[in-house]
Amino acid sequence: MLTDSLTRPAVAASRLPTALKIAAIGAIVVGLFFLPRYVESTYALHMMILIFINVIMGSSWNILGGYTGQFSIGHAAYFGVGAYSVMMLMQYRQIAPWWGIWVGVLAAVVVAVVIGSICFRLRGPYFVLASIAVAEIFRVTVLNVKGVTNGAEGILVTEIPPLTIGGTVITDWFSKVPFYYAGLVFAILIIFVTWLVRESKLGYYFQAIREDQDAAHSLGINLTFYKNVSLSISAAFTALAGSLYAVYVGFIDPGTVLGIDVSIEIIMIGIIGGMGTISGPVVGALVLVPLSEALRSNMITDALMKAGVVGEESKVGVFLKEHLSQAHMLIYGILVVIVILFMPQGVLGFLKKLTTRKARS
């Protein structure tokens, strides 16, 4: 039967009743808002902030890559524009980050439209290559104009001005909690925007472009215009993620915010979780952040030793302890290979496949 040859259920509509879905999402959001009250571990907050930033990065890329089918491996350009805008404004003009990030967003959109107008006439792998080249041009330029950007030394900002509204100090940014809420709000925002886009004319047009550009063109869709709209939204939120990251971490340099590693990490979130869906990037972030943190902090090695799989003094054990923390890119690479070969629809798609198989049998 034809439907069996496809990797996803033939019926596109979701199986859960919408009211239930909304209630569940509402409960989760409320829970997340109250979380810092009950969870005091700074490490847990740190993880959540990273997850939020990843959700923003992944979801914004997803609008261009997952929904519109334009596979950019150069999104570091927008991440970096956001990061550098907010940091440079804080450092050189003492402009508070809550104004600076919008400059970053605006700059990213302008950059996006310029890049898009040039690159969108390219298709498939040529577009991918162009996106990489553009991001590299940005990185090398930022690296070289030392007078403006401080070049390889990067920008370090440790003092964020306190946020006051009408005389009362809301936060002085010393704890992680304000960053948590900033991240949460922006993550909810991008998810909401993704949903809005999907349900609107834009969503239909974006997906038509993804499925078949020539057919879309012949149906009255101005390809370059809509691709640019998609890219603008995508770039704006990627820049937001970059700004948030920069202000939270306090230090940026061309390698950490404009390098191709950043672009690859951005696409991984969508790939691992599932492209072209709203929850895909969320799943991706939930998988990747704990994984890389676990690797960095030797949690996995400790767990393996505790479980007795690996002896503490054994050669393997020592090797793992010394090196696994540096192995996170290696694990990423292996993960990508496994996902592409065995779960091309991402974790989400894979789980969906499992549940429909079960339902059918």
Next chain:
Amino acid sequence: MAILEIRHVSKFFGGLAANSDVSFEVPEGTVMGLIGPNGAGKTTLFNCITGFYPPSRGEIVFDGRRMNGLKPDKVCKLGMVRTWQKVRPLTNLSVLDNVMVGALRRTNSVRRAREIAFEQLRVVRLENKPSLLAGALPIGERKRLEVARVLATGPKLLLLDEVMGGLNPAESEEIIQLILDIRGRGITQMVIEHDMKAIMRLSDRIVVLNSGEKLAEGSPEEIVNNPEVIAAYLGVEE
């Protein structure tokens, strides 16, 4: 009144003349058949007409307006759409969503587009499976889906490129009825087809292309009795 005028259109690819000095008119509200052996330049002409590439020479005038150099999306907005020889469903979108993409050309409201889409699905008799992924449809239904999709854009002129290709007689009959139905709604059609019997039934007029040139033009009876046409098709028929 001619809704489409093809005036001395030629299209060269390097040294090859895919279309050579082709001229004819399509009267409004009719079905114009476009036939010819393989490689005669029929699809090339469609591509020129709908803006996928500009003609090397000549003019294309639609509804009194010169179309040379207009991009496909502009062409669609002016009222001319085409289907594809190798059908192009938007595979991962549902049947309904496919047609809605077409309908959104006419309206910015998703709700209104959904209504229009359902109407067109009823016309092609696919309204019973709106949520099915387009990729899951068999070829006959994919072709009907494509027709629904282009109808949803609200065209004045519909270009159908071998819409019966690869269909069994029952499926072909459905398409024929569809084309007659569309004609009844006042939409002009130009139909590329190899199925001679179908073309004879459907067309008000027929243009014959051979090796890029217009070989003959006339009513179905004139064409079927034209010795040059018969010669061009010898061995290629049925």
Next chain:
Amino acid sequence: MPLHPLCERAMSVFLQSMISGILIGGVYALIGIGLTIIFGVMRVINFAHGELLMLGMYGTYYLFTLFHVDPFVSIIIIIPLMFVFGALLQKGFINRVLAAPEHNQILLTIGLGLVMSNAIMLAFTSDYKILSTTYSSSSVKFLGLSVSTPLVISFAITAAITIALYWFLLKTDTGQAIRATAQDREAARLMGINVKRMSIIAFGLGAALAGAAGSLISPTYYIFPQVGGGFTLKAFVITVLGGMGSIVGATLGGVLIGVAESVGGVYLGAGWKEVIVFILFLLVLLFKPSGLLGKSNV
């Protein structure tokens, strides 16, 4: 007629950078040819190409430091080893995504590249390694200019390899089968060519050429696990410049990029020379995406 000394100096600087550019361009050509063969036969964009070069570099380095094999001699070992490695990669991994959507192919090769570079990093640390031979910094006199000896030798070897490759593709049955597959996969299959086998050979060839290029530049470049990335990008620029799938194009493209980089580096400073290559890349993608030589066949 003697020129003004400043003029002569400027001339010789220019000529020097041109010649260095041509010499290194030869090696670039090898990288580009490898990538273009892979693309030509399989329509796969191999984002791990630079990592294959990196493996060649490390292989050469350890053959030198452990067994005192001269880098230019170790090519004899590296080429067949990398060929087998490439063939295995194709059979085990690449083959599975030949029918998948393009971005899956891209991602798979990216993933493989990540695994290769990071595995090497884990095994050998990310320390920069230097392979210095007795002649690493010596130079020869050519037309009154001094040219780096290793560059000259590598150019000569590159020329030999390229000639051998052309002979293989033009004169042998397998070579012609590969060209046929690159030209029209379906037609080749119908003619009885085993396209699966051709894909394996093509990837093996691409890997072998990349590895050879790695060997050739190991006396003159820093060796570190991430060195591949820059070369992958450069390889793309070369193949797009010359026309994806065109070996002649890749050959010329390699030399052109070598010259552009060399001349640009001299006049604009080392920091900016990468940007020149990328800008050139974008210009070609925008104005002549089929490459300077247009769409050619292998």
